[in-house]
Amino acid sequence: MRENPPLITLTTDFGYQDYYTAAMKAAILRINPQARMIDISHALPPQDIMAGAWVLKNAAFDFPPGTVHLCVVDPGVGSDRRPLICEIEGHFFVGPDNGLFPLTASGKNLRAREIQNQDFMRKPVSNTFHGRDIFAPAAAYLSTGTPPEAFGPVVEKPVYYRWAEPIADQEGVQGWVSHIDTYGNLITNIPQNLLPENGNPGVKIYAGSAILDAVEHCYSSVTEGEPLALIGSSGMLEISVRDGNAAEMLSARKGTVVSVVFKK
Secondary structure, X not given: OOOOXXXXXXXXXXXXXXXXXXXXXXXXXXXXXXXXXXXEEOOOOOOOHHHHHHHHHHHHHHOOXXXXXXXXXXXXXXXXXXEEEEEEOOEEEEEEOOOHHHHHHOOOOEEEEEOOOHHHOOOOOOOOOHHHHHHHHHHHHHHOOOOHHXXXXXXXXXXXXXXXXXXXXXOEEEEEEEEEOOOOOEEEEEEHHHOOOOOOOOEEEEEOOEEEOOEEOOHHXXXXXXXXXXXXXXXXXXXXXXOOOHHHHOOOOOOOEEEEEEOO
8 A cells, every 4th residue: 555645536427416426435445545535526417528528638637647537427337338547648547438538638648448357346346336336446446556457458449539629710710619617608619829819809709699809818807797708727718707607698508609700
């Protein structure tokens, strides 16, 4: 047992009403009583793999290398989808083979192994709760120093998805809403580097029912209840409403087109 074991983060769509998160933590502590666990989120939209990947890719790599990230967004639990351990830039990710971790990697090098060794599983393995019976034990054993190769063979081709890219030319950029956060902010797939350096007032932005004439510096740049565009903490163009919910007020949702027209 390591004297100061790596952190284990937990990210799920379990919510807070049921016992599922506590059961996973109990499974970890039975194996590694010294485990240090941090909750990233348990409020992901149910079965939303893209939302899970968005949260992970924006949070996971701020933790120290060697951190074990346990992520369970698993609509295919009980099927023939593989349980994985992935290594990305010195971080370990444990969860289902459903595209979650390639999305999290976002182009970073990823090495994957299938969890096959039943010595590292809780018995019996439920068909509906691999988070407790497969993924949590694997995360716990990794935190004690068990090497990834002990769990199973290399997976050459994990299920692969990638983030859709915006379309950009000299006239402007067209993207869409890729994530909606707790506050109803519309986070797009348009990165800051595709916008003019002097984005205020060099653009016109169309998002849902809003037409905006500038990229603002902060939420307080506009009055209460007014929509605005700004670069959020993820480095992406974000459409918000000051002290309001942009998704509701602008009749927008994931996939809503956001167009940026460059002023001449």
